[in-house]
Amino acid sequence: MLDQLLDRMTLEEQVALLSGADFWTTVAVERLGILKIKVTDGPNGARGGGSLVGGVKSACFPAAIGIGAAWNPGLVREMGVALAEETKTKSARVLLAPTVNIHRSGLNGRNFECYSEDPVLTSALAVAYIEGVQSQGIAATIKHFIGNESEIERQTMSSDLDERTLREIYLPPFEAAVKQAGVWAIMSSYNRLNGVWTSENRWLLTELLREEWGYDGIVMSDWFGSHTTEASVIGGLDLEMPGPTRDRGDKLITAVREGRVPEETVKAAARRILLLLERVGAFADASMHEEKAIDRPEHRALIRKLGADGMVLLKNDGILPLDKSALDRIAVLGPNAAEPRVMGGGSAQINAHYKVSPLEGIRNALSGTNRVSHIMGCRNNRLTRMVEGEISLDFFQGTRCEGTVVHSDQAQISNFFWLDMPKASLDPLDFSVRLKTTYRPEESGNHLFGLANAGLARLYVDDVLVVDSYGGWKRGDNFFGNGNTEIRVEHFLEAGRSYEIRVDYRSPAEVESGIRIRALRFGVELPTSDKDIQLAVEQARASDIAVLFVGREGEWDTEGLDLPDMRLPGRQEELIEKVAAVNPRSIVVLQTGGPIEMPWLDKVSAVIQAWYPGQEAGNAIADVLFGAAEPGGRLPQTFPQRLTDNSAMTGDPKTYPGESGHVVYTEGLAVGYRHHDANGAKPLFPFGYGLSYTRFDWSAPRASSRDMGSAGVAIEVDVTNIGDRAGGELVQLYVKPKSSRLPRPVKELKAFAKLHVAAGETATAKLSIAVRDLAYFDPQARAWIAEAGDYDLVIAANAEHIRATLPLTLASEWREGVSAPPLPDVVD
Incomplete structure (x- = not known):
């Protein structure tokens, strides 16, 4: 059917399929019954086609790092099914995730949006997620292919890697998605790989992905992440997003007719688009309904369960x-007590059905008693606190907020993205908006007013x-690097008096290449004072x-910028220290998208890492605090004692954050626990670490053989819960080579099993490895090689807590060749 349909298409119609129609949909060819489909952002929800803020409400699931901490592929598969259901409520056929x-590093702004530092754990969770989503006829889109491990200058930066590091650390999740999960879509990254844009990198998209791995799905660009006509099509990029086209259309038709792009290359790309449409059922039913907000109780329950399952108990004195x-x-x-921090920022954010704060969750758990008191103590927001309440918006044609109001609107929070115009007649490059709201301060004093804008x-x-954010405007660290750095000005306000806040916004006269955003955010707050902290201290006493x-x-952990350090922002460390000094029975609940330094660790009784656990945040946290749920998580990323213990933080700017447009992965394979194993730097908390509310005994591990054969080796470990309540335990299996021709990590994770064991019961962890799990990639030999010789199978509770070691022998060398040519060297 697809080939017959393709043969009926003109060149113009085939080319039309290779670009989006608008921000979220593909192009229709109505003459042939090919209708458009919609895509939607993920990975912790399905936002739909609206703005990055506001819009139709959706279920908000835990952020990916919390999913990584759960180490539970079965539960992730359930989440994938639920997200497919959410995607359908937004009339979309493609979910842009995982x-x-x-x-x-610990500083990546999108650390929260990714699963782990380890490729095996990441691969297992990605496969489960994709299988769950695609089982419902929705396409998953694994991203970002490849080398997007930092947000600094991500639209121009070149990630420079050697091929061995690329194949052993960064490519395995994508390879597993293709070969095991059969993923239907892949999104290229913004950055360059060894100097060549990933969106037009023929080695990456064609020679490796399609020819070596056998991938038959589509490759789409990240939004505004493609740059050329011929190079991108020949390189292997099928779909330029968003639309309308910038580099395809007439430019591509001309390139084909002039012989610069083979007609068969366009035809093959168009066929892959048609295959996607067939896979998501668009030929059988291409209807596109209005987006709906459906708050399903079963999704609420799953989100709450996922949240608790990913929380990591880092310290507990009983x-x-x-x-x-x-x-x-x-x-x-604390600042996150009454504010429900349920997700990170950037394109992952959605308008959640509701958000439960920890304060609400605790009060719910205690049936609304008056035993709970609350003081914020200090703030932790990166930008000034947004204004909440009725905000009026009047849109004008032209940039002076003059003349006839073209469109009026209302909002409840002072954060605005105008990806598409609210009225078609408005010119996105020549419009203005006047916003008005009323603000009544609770205290007198110098308040901070903040303004960040993409536009003026x-x-x-x-x-x-x-x-005034008109004169001298320049790009800064907001709105994916397309807005300025927030301008802050103090202004005295009197308590109890109503003030009118007015903001006049105008679009930029021209939009530079890259992400095209028109956005505005304003806020006002009274800065933290000594009095605020002292009130919290007295309450604790x-x-x-x-x-x-x-x-x-989500303003710190967000797409578009990296973190400045691994410390708690604002005066939070001071708050912890002073509270713990007057009440040693202090419990710290952390919400971060990655590791932090903890100079106060020895002074508190307990620490829970809760991540960003979705709309049920407060209830899930209360479940763990009061023991209704086990803290089921184990760290998916090493927590170093200090930032300089991280392998990317060498002190050389070429390694991080990058220099002259290149960031060089000089640490090679030594990422996370591999780095700590190699240099002996003791982490604050190792990879895989987490405590439980119960205790376990492990049996001696049993292996099906001491010799690696073609069928692999199976290992079993009996885990007995010797405590008085049910709990979860994680069993990890690492491979440790005794010797090697090429340098190798001390040990590498190759299998794991997450068990849930009732009190007094025994469960068996069943692990298996194959011969490739013993292998490394040899770039010169163009092959994966497992050398003949001796290996140790390391059975561990985490990367530092080794429970047992089993010997294993491979009698003869094993090789699996690759067909792609060597990864090209770095070019400027």
């Missing part, structure tokens, strides 16, 4: 789980210009326990 880039009957007064403190803006208070909810939020 994100599987590796945790190379205070947890909390006994509700033994507590008269609980101080709930001015903020007035009672018609007095306070923040007068309480049985103090629970501190600290960390970051």
Whole structure:
């Protein structure tokens, strides 16, 4: 059918399929009954085709790093099924997820959106996610292919890697997605690989992906992430997104007719687009309904379960789980207590059906009693606090907020993305908006007003210009690097008085190449004072326990910028230290998208890493605090004691954050626990670490053979719960070569099993490895090689806690050749 349809298409119609129609849909060829389909962002929800903020509500699932911490492919498969259901409510056929880039450092702004520092764990979760999504007829889109481990200058930076590092660390999740899960779509990354844009890299997209791995799905660009006509099509990029086209269309038709692009190359790409449409059922039913907000109780329950399953108990002196009957007064403190931090920022954010804060969750768990007191203590937001309430918007043609109002709207929060115009008659390069709202401060004092904009803006208070972001505007660290750095100005406000805030925004006269965004964000807040912290300290002093909810939020952990360091922002460390000094029964609940330094660790009784656990955040956290659920997580990323212990932080800017447009992965294979094994630097918490509310005994491991054969080797470990409550345990299997012709990591994870064991019961961890699990990639030999000789199979609870070691022998060398030519050297 597809070939017959393809033969009926003109060159113009084939080319039309190779670009988006608009921001979220593909092009229709109505003459042949080919209708458009919609795509939607993920990976922790399905946002639909609206703005990055607001829009139709959706279920918000835990961020990927929390899913990585769960080490539970079965549960991830369930999540994939649920996300496919969510995608259908937005009338979309393609989910732009999962994100599987590796945790190379602790500073990547999208660390929260990726699973792990380890390719085996990442691969297992990616396969489960894809299988779940695609089982429902929705296409998964694994991303970002490849080398997008930092957000710094990501649209121009070249990630420079040797082929062995690429194949052993960064490519395995994509390879598994193709060969095991049969993924239907792949998204190229913004960056270059060894100097060549990934969106036109023939070695990556054609010679490796299609010819060596046998991939038959589509490759789409990241949004505005393609750059050329001929090079991208010949390189293997099928779909330029978003539309309307920039480099395809007439340019590509001309290139074909002039012989610069083979007609068969266009035809093959068009066929892959048609295959995608067939796979998602678009030929059988191409209807596109209005987006719906369907709040399913089964999704609520799954989100709550996933949230708890990914929470990692890092420290516990016996205070947890909390006994509700033994507590008269609980101080709930910190900037994340009353604010539900449920997700990271950037394209992963959605308009959640609801968001449960930890304060609400604790009060729910205690049936609304008055035993709970709350003081924020300090702030942790990167940008000034957004204004919430009724905000009016009047849109004008032209850039002066003058003339007839073309369109009016209302909003409830002062954050705006205009990816598409709210009215078709508005010119996206020549419009303006006047926003008005009322603000009533609770305290008198100098308030901070902040303004960030992609475009130009001015903020007035009672018609007095306070923040001017017109003159001298330049790109900064907001709106994916397309907005300025927030401008902050102090302005005195009197408590109880109502002030009118007005912002006049105008679109930029021209939009540079890259992501095209028109956006605005404004805020106002009273900065943290010594009095705020002291109130929290006094509340802690007068309480049985103090629970501190600290960390970051989606303005720190976000697409478009990396973190400045691994410390808690603002005065949070001070708050923890002072609270713990007056109440040693202090519990810290962290919400971050990656590791942090913890100079206060020895002074508190317990620490839970809760990540960003989705819309049920507060309920899931309360479940863990009070023992209704086990803290099921184990770290998917090493927590170093200090930033300089990270392998990417060599002090050489070429290694991180990059220099002269290139970031060089000089650490090679030494990522995460591999680095700590190699240099002996003791981590704060090792990869795979996590405590439980119960205790386990492990049996001696049993192997099906001490010799590696063609059928592989199976290993079993009996795990007995000797505590008085059910709990989860993680069994890891690492391979440790005794010798090697090429340098190798000390050990590498090759299998794992997550067990849930009832009190007094025994469960068996069943692990298996194949001969390729013993192999390394030899670039000179163009093959995966497992050398004949002796290996150790290391059975461990985490990367530092080794339970047992089994010997294994491979009698003769094993090789599996690759067909792709060598990865080209770095070019400028």
